[in-house]
Amino acid sequence: MDRLLTGKTVLVTGAARRIGRAIALKLAEAGADVAITYRGSHDEAAATVRDLVALGVQASAMQCDVADPASVRNAVAETVAVHGRLDLLVNNAGVFASEALESITADQWDAMFATNTRGPFLMAQAAHPYLKAAYGRIVNIGSLGGIQPWATHAHYCTSKAALHMLSQTMAKAWAPEISVNCVAPGMIVQGEVGAAYQHFADRTPMKRNGTAADVAEAVLFFATGPRFITGQLLAVDGGLGL
Secondary structure, three states: OOOOOOOOEEEEOOOOOHHHHHHHHHHHHOOOEEEEEEOOOHHHHHHHHHHHHOOOOOEEEEEOOOOOHHHHHHHHHHHHHHHOOOOEEEEOOOOOOOEOHHHOOHHHHHHHHHHHHHHHHHHHHHHHHHHHHHOOEEEEEOOHHHOOOOOOEHHHHHHHHHHHHHHHHHHHHHOOOOEEEEEEEOOEOOOOOOHHHHHHHHHOOOOOOEOHHHHHHHHHHHHHOOOOOOOOEEEEOOOOOO
16 A cells, blocks of 8 residues: 555554554554554553564554553653654544443543543643644544444443544644544444344444444544545444434
């Protein structure tokens, strides 16, 4: 593929595995040097770094709690210290949980927002001066759940809806130097799927569930497409939300 990101450095949070890993590898295939963060998945992060280096780019990994301001500042500073610059921030780190609305505790609510909303806010704020200097970009990973209400995921849906609004606010506040967009995945599966997942595939106009690769392609679009595109929310859901 065209290495449109050669000479650029990207930071992808929560990229040791799953969707974050796919995003990191896709951006590396496009030529970017990649820094990733992880919270507890040290071995998976090390493996991802090896796979990134195998693609011919520089790569690094650092432990980071995205809800902790000091940890976030250290991660961004280390990225710049190792790679010399920062051109793209992908706020991928997130948590997902199901709970009856009447049973959600205050601690569960706060923990959801700490990662899904506070985390991207802190990361973007710490990265802001470097991205501004580089005329860089931010891509936040939202969710179809932030667009549609899911009755048993109130804290998750609300945290992602807040992230969608935060993305638009960032886009307006930090233009014209930084473009900010948001990718909202629908039902994304990896590996073997059971009957419950097939139910979602049957409901989806494209007749399949999404993959991490589908999300990574959407991030690549915002990473390499026109900088004039900002403040947009792109659902990657095969039409499930229609």
